[in-house]
Amino acid sequence: MPTKITLLLLFVLNTVVSFSQETPTAYTGALIYTINGDPLENGTLLIQAGNILDVGTDIKIPKNAKIIDVKGKVIMPGLVDTHSHLGNGSGGDRSSALHPDVRLLDALDPMAADLMKARSGGITTINIMPGSGHLMSGQTVYIKTKKGKTIEDLTFCKNVSSEICGGMKMANGTNPIRDKPFPGTRAKSAAMVREQFIKAQEYQKKLINSKTTPSEAPKRDLKMEGLVEVLDGKRIVHFHTHRHDDVLTAMRISQEFGFKIVLHHVSEAWKVADEIAKAKVPVSMIFIDSPGGKMEAVDVDPISGVVLEKAGVDVAFHTDDPITDSRLFMRSAAIGVREGMSKQKALEGLTLAGARMLELDDRIGSLEKGKDADFIILSGDPFSVYTHIEQTWIEGVKVFDRADEQDKLYAVGGYKVYPETTTHVHD
Amino acid sequence: MIKNILVFIQLILVVQWSTAQIAVKGETIYTVSGEPIKNGVILIEKGKITKIGEASKVKIPNDFKIYEGKVVTPGLVDAHATVGFSGIYNKPEDQMQLEKSSPIQPELRAIDAYNPREELVAYLNSKGVTTVHTGHGPGAVISGQTFIVKTHGDTVDEVKIDDATMLAITIGPSVNSNFKSPGTSAKEIAMLRTELLKAQEYQKKMVNTEKGKQPSRNLKMEALVDLLEGKTKALVTVNSANLIMTSIRLAKEFNLKLVIDGAAESYLLIDEIKKSKAEIILHPTKARSYSDMKNMSWETAAKLIDAGIPVAIQSGYEPYVPKTRVILYEAAIAVANGLSFNDGLKSITINAAKIIGQENRIGSIEKGKDADIVIFDGDPFEYLTHVCLVITDGAVTHQECN
Numbered sequence: 064m065p066t067k068i069t070l071l072l073l074f075v076l077n078t079v080v081s082f083s084q085e086t087p088t089a090y091t092g093a094l095i096y097t098i099n100g101d102p103l104e105n106g107t108l109l110i111q112a113g114n115i116l117d118v119g120t121d122i123k124i125p126k127n128a129k130i131i132d133v134k135g136k137v138i139m140p141g142l143v144d145t146h147s148h149l150g151n152g153s154g155g156d157r158s159s160a161l162h163p164d165v166r167l168l169d170a171l172d173p174m175a176a177d178l179m180k181a182r183s184g185g186i187t188t189i190n191i192m193p194g195s196g197h198l199m200s201g202q203t204v205y206i207k208t209k210k211g212k213t214i215e216d217l218t219f220c221k222n223v224s225s226e227i228c229g230g231m232k233m234a235n236g237t238n239p240i241r242d243k244p245f246p247g248t249r250a251k252s253a254a255m256v257r258e259q260f261i262k263a264q265e266y267q268k269k270l271i272n273s274k275t276t277p278s279e280a281p282k283r284d285l286k287m288e289g290l291v292e293v294l295d296g297k298r299i300v301h302f303h304t305h306r307h308d309d310v311l312t313a314m315r316i317s318q319e320f321g322f323k324i325v326l327h328h329v330s331e332a333w334k335v336a337d338e339i340a341k342a343k344v345p346v347s348m349i350f351i352d353s354p355g356g357k358m359e360a361v362d363v364d365p366i367s368g369v370v371l372e373k374a375g376v377d378v379a380f381h382t383d384d385p386i387t388d389s390r391l392f393m394r395s396a397a398i399g400v401r402e403g404m405s406k407q408k409a410l411e412g413l414t415l416a417g418a419r420m421l422e423l424d425d426r427i428g429s430l431e432k433g434k435d436a437d438f439i440i441l442s443g444d445p446f447s448v449y450t451h452i453e454q455t456w457i458e459g460v461k462v463f464d465r466a467d468e469q470d471k472l473y474a475v476g477g478y479k480v481y482p483e484t485t486t487h488v489h490d
Numbered sequence: 491m492i493k494n495i496l497v498f499i500q501l502i503l504v505v506q507w508s509t510a511q512i513a514v515k516g517e518t519i520y521t522v523s524g525e526p527i528k529n530g531v532i533l534i535e536k537g538k539i540t541k542i543g544e545a546s547k548v549k550i551p552n553d554f555k556i557y558e559g560k561v562v563t564p565g566l567v568d569a570h571a572t573v574g575f576s577g578i579y580n581k582p583e584d585q586m587q588l589e590k591s592s593p594i595q596p597e598l599r600a601i602d603a604y605n606p607r608e609e610l611v612a613y614l615n616s617k618g619v620t621t622v623h624t625g626h627g628p629g630a631v632i633s634g635q636t637f638i639v640k641t642h643g644d645t646v647d648e649v650k651i652d653d654a655t656m657l658a659i660t661i662g663p664s665v666n667s668n669f670k671s672p673g674t675s676a677k678e679i680a681m682l683r684t685e686l687l688k689a690q691e692y693q694k695k696m697v698n699t700e701k702g703k704q705p706s707r708n709l710k711m712e713a714l715v716d717l718l719e720g721k722t723k724a725l726v727t728v729n730s731a732n733l734i735m736t737s738i739r740l741a742k743e744f745n746l747k748l749v750i751d752g753a754a755e756s757y758l759l760i761d762e763i764k765k766s767k768a769e770i771i772l773h774p775t776k777a778r779s780y781s782d783m784k785n786m787s788w789e790t791a792a793k794l795i796d797a798g799i800p801v802a803i804q805s806g807y808e809p810y811v812p813k814t815r816v817i818l819y820e821a822a823i824a825v826a827n828g829l830s831f832n833d834g835l836k837s838i839t840i841n842a843a844k845i846i847g848q849e850n851r852i853g854s855i856e857k858g859k860d861a862d863i864v865i866f867d868g869d870p871f872e873y874l875t876h877v878c879l880v881i882t883d884g885a886v887t888h889q890e891c892n
Contacts, residue, residue: 352776352819353613355578356811385778386811391823397873448826448873475827476787478758481779 087111088459089124092134096445098415098429108138110436113458118430133440137450139410140430141187141437141457142392143417145347146301146327146381149389150175154193154201154232160245161259163231163289165201167193168214168223173206176481177384181208182463183474184390185439185452186382188418188427195234195303198246198256202289203301204229205421207437209457219423227297230325230421231289234303235313236359253312260320263290299323299422301347305330305359314342325420327381330363336374345377345420348412349387350398368412369403378408379416390474397446410445511535512884513554514863515545516562522840523854532562534861537884542855557886559878563835563870564855565620565862566817569771569802569842570725570751572627573814574604574611574639576807587627587807589634593669593678594685596657596713598634600625606639606649610814614805615641616888617816618870618877620862621651623846627807628660628727628752629668631678632685635713636725638846640862642882655846656725656749657717661733662782675733679740686744689714723747723847725771729754729782738766749845751804754786760797769845770794770801772837774815775823777806791821791837792828802842822871834871860884867891 088110095106097118109116109124117123124130152171155162171191181189188207193200205228206217220226235252239245246252266287273280281287292298302313302324310329317324326332326346332339339346348371354363371378380395382388387395396409404412418428426435440454451474455463464470472480512534519530521542531548533541541548550556577584586603589595604624605611614622625636636656643649661678672678692711696704716722724746726737734750741748748768750756754777756763756770763770772791779786787793794801803824805815817838825834843853852860861884868875878891 351812352816353610353812353814355610355813356580358579358581360811361578385780388776388778391776394873401874401876446874448822448871451826475789476779476785477789478755478785478787480787481784 085112087116087125087128089128089130090133090138090440091124091130092132093136093138093440095430096137096139096410097431098140098411099431106138108430108438110459113436113460115430115432115434115436117432136453137441137443137445138430138438139441139445140414140428141439141455142185142413143188143379143415143421143423143428144181144186144382144384144389144392145190145325145379145417145420146192146349147181147186147189147384147389148192148194149177149181149189149384150191150206151177152191152193152204155197155199158244160197160239160255161199161286162193162197162201163199163259163287163293164285165193166204167191167201168204168218168228171204171206171214173211173214173217178208179463179470179473180384180389180481182455183452183465183470184382184388184392185441185455186389186392187437187439187455187457187462188421188423190230190301190381190421192232192301195232195238196241198233198235198239198252199259200232200234202229202298203232205423207457208455208462209460210462219426227292230299230301231293232303233300233313236303236305236309237357238303249309249312253316256316257319259286259290260294260316263287263294264320267291267294293322294320296321296323299325299420301325301327303327305357305363307331307334309359310335311338314339314344317344318342328383329367330360332367333364333370334362336367336370336376339371340374340376345379345416346371347379347381347417347420348395348399349381349383350395351387365398365402368399368409372404372408377416377419378404378412379420380412381417393445393450393452394448397448400446406446510884511551511554512861512881512886513550513556514562514865514881515556515558516865517560519562519855520564520835521855522564522835523856530562532855532863534863534881534884537861539855539857539859539861542857557865557879557881559865559891560868561866561870561875562855563618563864563866564839564853565860565864565880565882566618566838567802567840567842567846567848567853568614568619568622568624568805568817568838569845570636570804570806571614571622571624571814572807573614573622573805574606574608574624575600576627576813577605577608578610578813580810580813587625587633588629588668589626590630590668593631593665593672594681595630595634595710596632596717597709598626599654600635600637601646601650601653604637604639604646604650606643606646611641614814614816615880615882616877617818618864618866618880619817620864620880620882621843621848621852623655623842625656626658628658629664630658630660631665631672631681633658633660635722638848640882642885642887651848651851652846654713654716654722656723657713658725658727660727661737662728662730664781675736679736682740683743685710685714686718689718690744693718717746718744720745720747723749725749725751727751729773729786731755731758733782734759735762738762738768741766741768752783752806753790754783757787757790757793760793760799763794764797764799770799771804771842771845772801774804774806774817774820775827776815776820788823788827791824792833795829795833795837800841800845801837802845803837818870818877822873825871831869831871
C-alpha cells in the first residue's frame with residue numbers, strides 16, 4: 064500500500080516537473096543582470112524546458128507562458144564557485160604527493176546536506192576540489208547543485224567513466240611541504256611535478272604513435288592518463304598558490320608543458336598582476352577578513368581584485384568552503400567593489416568569469432538565449448549586506464526558496480540543520 | 491638624511507595629532523547612548539570627548555583640527571578576542587593564547603604575554619576597533635587571565651586599561667582534544683569545582699588567620715579568589731545547550747559572575763539564560779559550524795537581544811584563518827539576519843563595554859568618555875562602506891577615503 068502511494072506521488076511529481084519544463088515561464092518586472100550585457104531594468108526572463116528562451120526588456124511572451132511578476136526583485140545568473148570542498152568528498156591520501164589518478168567524483172556524496180549551503184547562497188555550479196596538501200591531490204569535479212541522488216545527476220557529463228568531468232588540482236608553496244614522500248622545499252616541489260609531466264609526455268607520445276603502430280601502445284596507467292588529459296588541454300589545472308614567486312613558478316611550469324591553468328587564492332596577486340596578465344592566465348580569488356595564518360598569506364590584500372582587473376586579468380571568486388561560507392559568496396563581489404573593482408567585473412567574477420575558467424561558459428554564467436536556466440532571485444541590490452537570496456533555480460527547477468521554512472533554516476542555520484562538517488585545516 | 495628628516499616631520503605630526511584638539515563633524519552621529527544626531531559635532535581635547543551636539547549649537551574653536559564624514563560611531567569594542575596572544579603566523583612561537591602543560595592555570599597573566607606591536611592589532615584598529623578584551627584563549631579548563639587594551643600604543647603599560655578582567659574557562663570537546671585529562675566534560679566540571687573549593691579554603695585562611703600566620707602565597711589560588719570575590723568574571727566558552735546549563739549551575743554554586751562565551755545553542759535556552767542573569771559574548775556570526783558549533787545560527791543575536799539578554803558579538807579565537815575576525819563584519823551579518831541596526835551597533839560598542847566593565851569610559855559618544863571615534867562613508871554594516879578615519883584616545887590612528 065505505501066508503495067502504491069509513493070508511486071502515485073512520484074507520478075504526480077513527475078507530471079508537475081514535466082509540466083513546468085514544457086510550459087514557458089516568464090519572470091517579469093525585475094532588474095536583470097544578464098552579465099554579458101548591460102543590466103535590464105524592468106526586464107523579462109523567459110525560460111522553457113530548463114533553458115533560457117529569451118531575455119530582454121521588449122521580448123515576445125508566448126500566449127501559453129506562465130507569468131511570474133517579480134517586480135522590485137533582482138535576477139542574475141546562478142553563481143559559479145570555482146573552488147569549494149562541499150559534498151564530503153576526498154582526494155589523494157598520504158601515500159604520495161601526486162595523485163593524478165584519484166577522482167573526487169568517486170567519493171563525493173551527492174546528497175550531502177552542506178550542498179544546501181551552496182543552494183541557499185545562490186551557487187548553482189561548483190568546482191569541487193580535493194585539498195591542497197599535495198602537489199597534485201587529484202581530479203576535481205564540476206557539478207550543478209541540483210538535488211540528485213547520484214554523481215551522474217549532478218555533473219556536466221553523461222558518462223562519468225568515459226568523459227572528462229572536471230579539472231586537476233595542484234598546489235605549491237607550503238601546503239604540500241611535508242615529511243616523505245612529500246617534498247621538503249619549493250624547488251623540490253617543482254622538480255617532482257616536472258618529472259611527472261616529462262613521464263606523461265613520453266606516455267603521450269606512445270599513445271600518439273600507437274595510432275599508426277598499435278604495438279607501441281603503452282600499458283594503461285591511470286596516473287599517466289590523467290596527466291595526458293592535462294597535457295592535451297582537456298583537463299584544466301586548478302593551481303593553489305599564494306606567494307608571488309610561487310605564482311610565477313606555477314605559470315612557468317604550465318608554460319613549459321603547455322597546459323591550461325587557473326590560479327587559485329593568489330594572496331599576492333597584486334604584486335605580480337602584470338606578469339599574470341602577460342601570461343593570459345585567469346585568477347580565482349578569495350577574500351579573507353584578515354591577513355596571515357600561513358606565512359605566504361600575510362600579504363594577502365583585497366586590492367588584488369582591482370589591481371588584476373586594471374591589468375586586464377580575468378578574475379573570478381571562490382568560497383573554498385569551509386574557508387568562507389557558501390551562503391556568503393555574494394559578499395566576495397561586494398568586497399571587490401569596496402576595494403575598487405567595477406561592479407560589472409565583480410558580478411562577472413561570481414558568474415561568467417568562473418564559467419570561463421571551467422570552460423562551461425557555453426552553458427552557464429550569463430543569462431543568454433540557449434543557455435541553461437540557472438538563475439537566482441534576490442530581494443535587492445547584489446552588493447548590499449541586507450539583500451537575501453530568495454530563490455535559486457537550476458535548469459528551470461527551484462532548488463532553494465527562502466519563503467519555505469526548512470529552506471530558510473538552511474540559509475541561517477539552527478538546531479540540527481546541518482550535520483557536522485569538516486574543518487579543512489592545513490598545518 | 492632625507493629619510494631622517496621625513497621621520498622627524500612625521501614625529502612632529504604624530505605629536506601634534508596626539509595632543510591636538512579635534513572636532514569631528516558627522517552627517518549622522520550615532521552616539522549609542524542617545525538618539526542619533528543629524529549634522530552633529532564632537533569636540534575632543536586631551537584624549538577625551540568634551541562636547542557633543544548639533545552643529546548649529548556647538549561652536550568649533552578656531553584652533554581645532556576638523557575631520558568630517560557621513561557616519562560617525564564610537565570606537566568599536568571587541569568583547570572577546572585573542573589578538574596579541576595569537577599572532578599573525580600559524581606557528582607555535584606566534585601562538586601564545588594557550589599553554590598546554592596543565593589544564594588549569596588561572597595564574598597566567600595577560601599582561602605578561604600581550605604583544606602591542608602585533609600587526610593584527612593595528613589591522614583591527616584600521617577597521618575601527620579601538621578597544622579589545624583579549625587574553626588567554628579557549629581550549630583549557632582554565633587557560634589564564636584576560637585583560638583590556640586599546641589597539642594603539644607600543645607597550646603594554648601604555649595600552650592596557652584593566653590588568654585582569656576575566657578568567658578564560660572552557661567547557662566542551664576542545665578541552666578534551668588538548669589534554670589527556672580531562673577527557674570528558676563531566677571531568678572538566680569536577681576539576682573546576684575541586685579547584686574552586688580549594689580556593690574557598692584559601693580565601694577563608696587568608697581572611698581568618700592572624701597577620702604573619704597567613705598561608706604562603708599561591709598564585710593559582712589568588713587568581714581563583716579574585717574570581718570568587720567577583721573581581722574578575724568567569725568567561726566560560728561553551729556552546730552546546732546542556733553544557734551552557736552546566737556553566738549556569740557552576741556559576742550559581744560558587745556565586746561567580748558568569749559571561750557565557752560562544753553560546754552557539756543559546757537560542758534554545760532563552761528563558762533559562764535570562765533567569766540566570768548571565769551575559770553573553772556571542773560567537774562570530776560567520777564562525778565555522780563544526781564540532782560543538784555545528785548548530786549555530788545567524789539569528790541568535792537577534793533572538794537573544796529581542797528577549798532582553800545583554801549580548802556582545804566577538805571576534806573570538808581562530809586556529810586557522812582569518813587570524814583575527816573583525817567584529818564590524820560579524821555584527822553586519824547579524825544585522826542582515828534580524829538584529830536591528832541599533833542593537834547591532836550596541837553589540838560591538840556599549841554592550842561589549844558593559845560586559846567588560848568599562849561602560850564609564852568607552853562604548854558610546856558621551857562627554858567625558860575616551861575620544862575613540864570612527865568615521866564611515868556610509869552605513870557601517872554595508873559591504874561597500876569604508877572605515878575612513880579612526881581616532882583612538884584623541885589621536886588619529888588610521889585614515890583612508892581621501
